[in-house]
Amino acid sequence: MTQRRTRLLTAASAVVLLAGAVTACSDSGSGGGSSTPDSAATTAATAAASAPMAEEAAVHASPSPAPKLTSAKGPLGTILFDQKGRTLYLFLKDKTSKSTCTGACATAWPPFIVTKKPAAGHGVKSKLISTSTRSDGKKQVTYNGHPLYRFDGDQKAGNTNGQGVTAFGAKWWVVGTNGKKITKQATNPTGGY
Secondary structure (H helix, E strand, O other), X not given: OHHHHHHHHHHHHHHHHHHHHHHHHOOOOOOOOOOOOOHHHHHHHHHHHHHHHHHHHHHHOOOOOOOEEEEEEEOOEEXXXXXXXXXXXXXXXXXXXXXXXXXXXXHHOOEOEEOOOOEEOOOOOHHHEEEEEOOOOOEEEEEOOEEOEOOOOOOOOOOOOOOOXXXXXXXXXXXXXXXXXXXXXXXXXXXXX
16 A cells, blocks of 8 residues: 555656646746746646545545434424435325436435435334335435435525425425324424424
């Protein structure tokens, strides 16, 4: 690992020095003696210099936390969230565990995608957690048979701006820990959780 790192740093240093030499030798033709850096050389040098750092970060990066369903009590009742505190919704158009939300729908209502089954946090029933395969082959978390989504309009953790919205042919509701939709409307959708 150390030899590889040394070789990468040496190569990056050589590219940076070469780019510096090209920059120093270039002349804008203005006769004023000022030099203008060659953008291709500068871009190449920047990319080469950052490549070892990016590779090193990737080698030492810790894996992201496992996906998790959690719950919290607030103005709508006790509802589901992902591991980052983002509110999870169900789509009434989904009649089975197979999602019907694709394209523009999935942009506005991003599906809760995972690579493995999420853990059950406080108040969440693990027996209700599963996944289904979307049309693009990705795994979407389901709870009590409902595919779960986030809402692009929720700007921060705990927002419930998607509650009761009708979009893409049906209503969207937050999900209770019992796996059922909660239809209560919040008086302040941007806070409380």
